[in-house]
Amino acid sequence: MKPTILTKPMRKWAWLFLGPMLVCFGIGFVWPFLHGTYLSFCRFLLVRDAEWIGGGNYAAAFSDPSFRSAFGFTAVFAVVSVILINIPAFAAALALNRKFRGRNLYRAVFFMPNLIGGIVLGHLWSMIFDGILAGFGTSILLDAKLGFWGMIIVLLWQQVGYMMIIYIAGLQAIPADMMEAAEIDGASGSQKLFRIIIPNMMPAITICLFLTLTNGFKLFDQNLALTAGQPFIQQADGTTVRTTEMLALNIYNTFYSQGPSNRGIAQAKAVIFFVTVAGISLIQLVATRRKEVQQ
Amino acid sequence: MKEKRMGANRKRTIRRILLACLLVLLAAGLSSCGSGREKGRVYWLNYKPEIDPTLQKLAREYREKTGTEVRVITAASGTYAQTLIAEMDKSAPPTLFVLSNASDVQTWQKYAMDLRDTPIAGELSTDAYNLYDDAGRLAAVGYCYECYGIIVNPALVEAAGHSMEEIRNFDGLKAVAEDIHRRTGELGFDAFTSSDMDGSSSWRFTGHLVNLEYVYEEREAGKIWTECPPAITGAYLDYYRNLFDLCINNSLVAPNTLATGGHDAREEFVSGKAAFFINGSWEYDTISKAIPGAMMIPYYCGMAGEENAGLNCGTSNYWAVNASVSEADRQATMDFMMWLVTDPEASAEMVREVGVMPFRQAAPSENGFLKNAEEYTARGCYVMDWATNFQPNTDQYRAGLVSALNRYCAEQTDENWEAFRSAFVDGWANQYAATRP
Structure with a gap:
């Protein structure tokens, strides 16, 4: 069969099949992104009345101490959450990949928290933390450290199960003959883990690291519901530092501050935020992709 | 030949369907531009x-x-x-x-x-x-x-052996509230309802109760604010503290449990668990059904001459x-x-x-709390205007107050109160600056 018999109609109809997706992508991502970038150079109350002012919003965003503080807090949060989500998720995947009774039930139970929305989770855990911390005469809203670890716990609870499912899929894709050969060759448990399982699971690791890193950076719902940035520290110069405010919440709070100048600044912050998260995750994708092996 | 004819037929059918769709859309479009618009x-x-x-x-x-x-x-x-x-x-x-x-x-x-x-x-x-x-x-x-102030259940005040006549200023209010709180085990009810600091309740303290401070600043300056002042002095904040302390320390719930909320102050009041409730005239419909005798009194806070204070009226x-x-x-x-x-x-x-x-031509109001407000005014008492309406960048400013009050409620030290004062005074100037172009 000549290849043209297949490629000709494919070429002819490709746009029909690609079209709807491209339209959706254009409406849902490309246009808002371009418009958002344009707005970051504008001053506006309503989007339709935006007025071009140049790069002033970026200067204001960079000189805002609350933005810098949120940036630092978010970066630390993202790194800690990546480590603390992926290690337990990987361990749980290894454990639940063995054959035993009730294995599927365990998998389902681990996965379930992921089905609950972030705001609901935040409020539920707020009550749990409150119940515990009240006994010690404190609250998650009174100490930035408690706020930080509180959000980490909620995120772990929500995401470990999800990453575990991805790792299980990765584990099951490892060819059985490879493992068998290793066993026959007398490889120890750690040798199997580091020489066979992990190298073969790099695609799953790439995905999980990407998801947890970006989720850590983008966290909003749980932040809003659990601490809303509290506790605040009033500084000597009159400015306020919201000690547990993450980037997305900082952008949100800026956008909905009164006065039209703040919306453009928030928009500029959002563009900086996007570039940072996209840049970091691309570096991570390239770095881990290189380690992926051909099976 | 046959195939060609079939193809032409199919094309014609498709064209007809498309034309029909177009007509339907056009008709729908025209009708929406018609009389309804x-x-x-x-x-x-x-x-x-x-x-x-x-x-x-x-x-x-x-x-x-x-x-x-x-x-x-x-x-x-x-x-x-x-x-x-x-x-x-x-x-x-x-x-x-x-x-x-x-x-x-x-x-x-x-x-x-x-x-x-x-x-x-x-x-x-x-x-x-x-x-x-x-x-x-x-x-x-x-x-x-509307108006706001302290909503009182006079029946409970009387059940505790006091009368509303005793409450003419802060000292009177304090004596009654502390006595009720001290004897709560014996009486079966407490003085104040809970003062939660979560989003559903904190505005009663960071939006309304703070009004007393602003109003006394206005009165000192001798004129009502007509626009947001760039800065405030916080000179009367100690009076706010008097009343706030009374609320949180003579209440159904411990002050260090207020930060995350979860209590229902209105329910506590209508079910007769507490005698005093910081809120406004919009609660009248609900409250009067359960407590027909409920009334509203001014924010008594220890200010000299407050016997002549009225309710906080405005919109x-x-x-x-x-x-x-x-x-x-x-x-x-x-x-x-x-x-x-x-x-x-x-x-x-x-x-x-x-x-x-x-x-x-609007119908007259049956709201008992607004009638209380009129009675105070008729008696010659001064109206506390809603100076709080001028709070700059309202949501952000109040969020700063809530955070500082949370710390103070957990530990009522002078140091924590000074942090609140900073959020109150410096926060005002800061938010004022943040919202200017």
Whole structure:
């Protein structure tokens, strides 16, 4: 069969099949992104009345101490959450990949928290933390450290199960003959883990690291519901530092501050935020992709 | 040959289907441009969730009566500012929206129609609750006015062996509240309801109770604020502390459990678990059903001469008509507003929900707390105006106050109070600066 018999109609109809997706992508991502970038150079109350002012919003965003503080807090949060989500998720995947009774039930139970929305989770855990911390005469809203670890716990609870499912899929894709050969060759448990399982699971690791890193950076719902940035520290110069405010919440709070100048600044912050998260995750994708092996 | 004919047939069929679809779309488009549009539509973006059921009912009645399309959408509690921005940007924006204060007018003046010489302005019984923009245009009219203070259950005060006569100033209030709190085990009720600091309740302390400080600053300066001052002194903050301490330390719940909330102050009050409740006239309908004798007293805080204080009266509810919608929509909106304030039944329903409506033909208010306010004024007491309406960048400023109060409630030290003072005074200047262009 000549290849043209297949490629000709494919070429002819490709746009029909690609079209709807491209339209959706254009409406849902490309246009808002371009418009958002344009707005970051504008001053506006309503989007339709935006007025071009140049790069002033970026200067204001960079000189805002609350933005810098949120940036630092978010970066630390993202790194800690990546480590603390992926290690337990990987361990749980290894454990639940063995054959035993009730294995599927365990998998389902681990996965379930992921089905609950972030705001609901935040409020539920707020009550749990409150119940515990009240006994010690404190609250998650009174100490930035408690706020930080509180959000980490909620995120772990929500995401470990999800990453575990991805790792299980990765584990099951490892060819059985490879493992068998290793066993026959007398490889120890750690040798199997580091020489066979992990190298073969790099695609799953790439995905999980990407998801947890970006989720850590983008966290909003749980932040809003659990601490809303509290506790605040009033500084000597009159400015306020919201000690547990993450980037997305900082952008949100800026956008909905009164006065039209703040919306453009928030928009500029959002563009900086996007570039940072996209840049970091691309570096991570390239770095881990290189380690992926051909099976 | 046969295949070719079949192909032509198929093409013709497709063409016919497409033509039919086009005609249907055209017809639908034309009908929507027809009589319905000329009539104008009403879309009220409401910011008080508690009055939503009544507004929906009134909108339905008006629609049935006149055939005008009326839509009332209520922003979820605490999200009005966000909803307003999002809705105003849509192709069918609100025709009627609510502004809360002078700084809202500053923000939205471009979109607020000048209401001077309109029938609705002609119906107003006073100019006291109107807001004008920089150019002197009537940007918003107050559609109701309310009051807040300390709601008291006199039956419980008497059950504790006291009388309302004893409560004429802070010392009297303190003596009664502390006595009730001390004997709570014996009496079966406490002095104050809970003072939660979560979003559903903190505004009672960071939006309303703080008003006493602002008002005494105004009184010292000898004039009422007409715009947001760039800075405040916080000179009367100790009086706020007096009353706040009394609330949190003589209450059903421990002060260090207030940060995350979860208590229901209204329920505590109506079920007779506490004698005092910091809130406003909008609670009257609910409270009076359970406690017919409930009354409202001023914020007694230890200020000299406070025996002559009245309740905190004002409004944060101003109607603005969207200037950017069509003439027909604006007309339909103003007709609807007129109906709400002149129709005996509709205005009676509105008044029951929102307090007093300052319009000539509006139904008189039955609200007992607003009657209390009138009694104080009639007695010659000074009215505490709503200076709190001038808080700069309101949500952010109040968030700073809440955070500082949380720390203070957990540990009532002078150091933590000074941190609150900083949030109160420096926070004001900071937020004022943040919202200026």
